[in-house]
Amino acid sequence: MATSNPQIQALLCDMDGTLSDTEVFWQQAERRIIAEYGNPTAGGGPSHQTIGVSMEASAALLRDQYGVALEIDQLIQLAVDFALESMSGGVKWMPGVLALLDEAEAAGIPRVLVTSSPSSVARAIVSELPGQSFDAIISGDDVSSHKPEPEPYLRAAEALGAEVQRCV
Structure with missing residues (x-):
């Protein structure tokens, strides 16, 4: 080379x-998942707990702390889809x-x-x-x-x- x-x-x-x-897009995705699939009043919404952790750990937090009744793989795909939607043209x-x-x-x-x-x-x-x-x-x-x-x-x-x- x-x-x-x-x-x-x-x-x-x-x-x-x-x-x-890009962190803002992931946080938007998490808030949307909680609003649409979980309990928005539980835990006060996503915070810095998911910054710098794996997608699996973030998904587990959404499931366990915010009552999102989806499998980890489903949560990860939903987060990716929602984040990509938000990113389009806004990076x-x-x-x-x-x-x-x-x-x-x-x-x-x-x-x-x-x-x-x-x-x-x-x-x-x-x-x-x-x-x-x-x-x-x-x-x-x-x-x-x-x-x-x-x-x-x-x-x-x-x-x-x-x-x-x-x-x-």
Whole structure:
């Protein structure tokens, strides 16, 4: 792999809260699930309890704390569907992200999106980028261990043939 900076072989980008502020879409989806399928008065609505946890843990919280009588897999799919619906055309990029992606591209540094979100969500976010792209996407569907475990980042480096110690 040739880059103009041999010290940096790849840029590995997290998505939620780093590339874009997608947390708002997940919270909207959770509120909608509770309103339509659960008990909106139980527990005061979703909070920061679901930020940074797996989709399975978020779904279990909705089921157990808010009385949503759906299976975990159904809850996850509903959350993804509702979040994708909200994301369409409404993604806001974190300050400096677009410039960073442009600079990496200009320098010949490959970029990989690394996220615990499902691939359908990752692809939807990438489709909203104004011109930038990623050389690869490693999503929650591609790994057995999610962040903060290192597997997603190791897979991202591997996807490009990059040495992990030379990735940012």
